[in-house]
Amino acid sequence: MKKWVYMLMIISLFFLNGLSAHAAEKENRKWQDESVYLIMIDRFNNGDQSNDEDVEVNNPEGYHGGDFQGVIDQLDYIKDMGFTAISLTPVFDNEAGGYHGYWVKDFYKTDEHFGSIASLKKLIQEAHKRGMKVILEFEINHVGPKHTWLNDGEKKDWFLAVPNQEKDLPLLNQNNEEVKKYLIDAGKWWIEETDIDGYQLKLQEDTSAAFLNEFAKEVKTVKENFYLLGETKNADSKEAEAFLESGGDSITDYPLAAELREVFSETNQSFAPLFSRLEQNQANFSGTALIGTFMDNQYTVRFTNNMVEKNEHPGPRWKQALTFLYTTPGIPFVYYGSEIALNGGEVPDNRKQMNFRTDTDIVDYIKKIGSLRSELPSLTRGTMDVLYEKDGMAVYKRVYHEETTVIAINNTTKTQTVTLSADELAADMELRGMLNNDLVRSDKDQYHITIDRDESEIYLLSNKSGINYSYFIVLGAVLIAFFIFLGLVIKRSRRQQS
Incomplete structure (x- = not known):
């Protein structure tokens, strides 16, 4: 029985790790x-x-x-x-x-x-x-x-x-x-x-x-x-x-x-x-x-x-x-x-x-x-390129290896919308807001960023989320393991009663 408990714990940990998305980790701190x-x-x-x-x-x-x-x-x-x-x-x-x-x-x-x-x-x-x-x-x-x-x-x-x-x-x-x-x-x-x-x-x-x-x-x-x-x-x-x-x-x-x-x-x-x-x-x-x-x-x-x-x-x-x-x-x-x-x-x-x-x-x-x-x-080691700037609204990107962040700062008195092209960011991806959980998906190789007045957002350029098949595979594995574990518990309980 203990083996099944350990197996369930291992599968659950794998499941949790599979669900989390990580940014690139920094090597030695500078x-x-x-x-x-x-x-x-x-x-x-x-x-x-x-x-x-x-x-x-x-x-x-x-x-x-x-x-x-x-x-x-x-x-x-x-x-x-x-x-x-x-x-x-x-x-x-x-x-x-x-x-x-x-x-x-x-x-x-x-x-x-x-x-x-x-x-x-x-x-x-x-x-x-x-x-x-x-x-x-x-x-x-x-x-x-x-x-x-x-x-x-x-x-x-x-x-x-x-x-x-x-x-x-x-x-x-x-x-x-x-x-x-x-x-x-x-x-x-x-x-x-x-x-x-x-x-x-x-x-x-x-x-x-x-x-x-x-x-x-x-x-x-x-x-x-x-x-x-x-x-x-x-x-x-x-x-x-x-x-x-x-x-x-x-x-x-x-x-x-x-x-x-x-x-x-x-x-x-x-x-x-x-x-x-x-x-x-x-x-x-x-x-x-x-x-x-x-x-x-x-x-x-x-x-x-x-x-x-x-x-x-x-x-x-x-x-x-x-x-x-x-x-x-x-x-x-x-x-x-x-x-x-x-x-x-x-x-x-x-x-x-x-x-x-x-x-x-x-x-x-x-x-x-x-x-x-x-x-x-x-944000600390990447190159920097200005993508947009006008009267208090600015968008720029930082790139380090495979990681790209896009920073949008609206220091104006009105909501602002900025459109970025595939020439400025890779096509068919999405921008995931790390400050306010905003999500901007590419639309015909363009990104339409909308920021409220006095707000900023730090986006991470990522693959489109879509249907996460690995999520359902891992979820299925956890559920199967759970039902097997539950069945064994019931079976053991009946043996003890008999």
Whole structure:
């Protein structure tokens, strides 16, 4: 009797597997497959009140109590949204008032407001347990305005400039051999000590190309597949070019972010500037899939602020923008609070406290597109071709090996219908909607896609479903096995009664 039970279980499992449709699976995970949640530590979550020194939650330039433990406590929340990595603002010990992490006092200590090095190690370990990578913003250009080095006569040549104003930061001379060695040694030490996965470096006109070359070479010897991202407001600048030539993996795309904010902060805006920027990236950079793309960050006005100024509702605008961000080449960086449409103007207003007790509408949407970005290799590794673009309606496709996805974004005030031909997509197939379960079958070698206002769809190009004969064969096998099993049970029961 047990044999029949096992057989029934095996057939049932085969039946269930036969019914499910799978997209192409990704082989070894690469950096271009990541989606990153960007956190300003002090403003995210207070998990350890024992380090709440000088906390003033109502002061926009004061400490708000966020710490490493607070991030640890919310790792599941971040992972559940589909993020595969986090990026942290600087963790180094700062001078008084350096809630943001940019007034470095000691490159070999964590700031006491954030927690100990042991707590940071735990944060990174917990992230790794969840399959998440950790990027750390590493300050290579400045120290705090009152740093002790400024009063050390032997370190006079360590600086290129020493500003008079207290809040302006002293500029380090990266061509000085002692400075170069100090920063490189510190960079390697943090990797060895904490097992972080990448650095984000701020690039300026004064940033030394020779230093970047040596820094990149040295830190990458410590850990395989270590990611170096250059933070620059001009992606086409000489410093960006020098960074990439010196071993940096990629840069942040501020020009694209500016176009994204303009297009998606209101409806009926042409996508042409966005596609033009992506084409420009393709021509200028060999690794476009590694470019850091974003809507806003700790240096910019919040994207929500742009749409509020235009009397637009944040929910639909954020969803449309995130759909584009998640389905075009680049690694999306999403600033904490974007999932709740956190508002804010210039610094420090753009660094408000995170609120975890708000509407989850955008959170749920991020979960959907994050899941699809992880499941569909074409969204992170595929080629990209624009199929249609007009006044806020856009359709484009991503192709990777045998997988083709079609993304349709209707950022207009009306329902839109777009017809695609067999020249653009393979004939006699169907488009299966992965976001809203839409289904578009080819009609005389054409595909008629209809999208409601303020809606998007991510389609997977598939064979026409038609009559699924294998489904009925497997179903029949399961039913036959069941009736045989039932007959044997009845027969045995009669024997026992007799």
